[in-house]
Amino acid sequence: MLSKNRIKYINSLKIKKYRQLHQSFIVEGGKSVLELLSSDFDIEFVLATEEFQQKYSSILSRHSTRPETVTIAELESAGSFQTNDSCLAVAKTKQNEFLSLQDSEYVLILDDVRDPGNLGSIIRVADWYGINKIICSTDSTDFYNPKVVAASKGSFTRVRTFYTDLKTYLSDHGEGQSIVGAFLGGDSIYDFQFSPKGGFIVMGNESNGIGQEVESFVTDKLMIPRFGEAESLNVGIATAVMLDNMRRQLSAKL
Structure with missing residues (x-):
């Protein structure tokens, strides 16, 4: 008992x-x-x-x-x-240890993702597409929130996170890197060629998208074209679309 x-x-x-x-x-x-x-x-x-x-x-x-x-x-x-x-x-819990970008690797960056279910889904999606590092802004929801852990369906054991000030992180480690961001007014993701050298993929807040400070580091602003009448995509689904296009393109080049 x-x-x-x-x-x-x-x-x-x-x-x-x-x-x-x-x-x-x-x-x-x-x-x-x-x-x-x-x-x-x-x-x-x-x-x-x-x-x-x-x-x-x-x-x-x-x-x-x-x-x-x-x-x-x-x-x-x-x-x-x-x-x-x-x-x-x-x-x-594990220590909040620094994560760096390695050659030919893509790393996710989350700017102020607040909903635990969304973060858990993103962790699961990242695991599915072979992404094992996520850099989170300090105001993103806690990786160890029970709802995050539950929504990740076990993927929390394979995907690592590092919570940090994104402006400082990108200032120190983003120079010369491909930094792709999801925006409503960006170029079509279907016309974009992901670099085989790797880089960062940035996803933003559920309501406001990527903040101005992080936006200033983005080298390529992409959008997922809309063909129906839905107002927007959930950030977890949008992340899946971004990673799917990235993986399909890079796999086709092998």
Whole structure:
């Protein structure tokens, strides 16, 4: 049976200041916890139902962290999911370490992306297209927000982030690089040739797009042409379109 202190601790990690204080975060759901167990994250504890433990006994037995048996009701009272019939884990956050652009590599830059679901989707999309580095503005939503972790569907274990002042980062590391930005009034992405040398792809805030400070560093402003009547694209979907075009072009040149 879960103690009140354990439930209180887990619930505190839903709030950013307590995640930062304890340097820990929550992972919920079977797929995400299994991905976590296969990663290099340091795990504090795992709570799992008997059914989940029986189903994945071979995987769980290979990990040094032994799961504590809990009921579905206890999982749902402690976590943020409305329904959770499998497991929940708490792991240690990683240090905010600098990420650089390597030769022939594309790195995502997110300027003030605020919605946790959007960030989680972008992490998942980045993982799908082989992008494992994301540079985030300091006011972008927290990578370890439970909604971000849930929406990433396990991709948070493979995609690294670095939160920093984007103006300073691009001033120091953007010179001579291809810096592609998504804009409503840019050139068509279908006419643009992505550089095989790599570069940065910048996506902006859900409502206001890329800010003026970051815009000044963008070398190529691109738009995704609209053929219907929708007013705009979700930033997660727009990121997928940008990365898909980038990968298709570069694959065709191989």
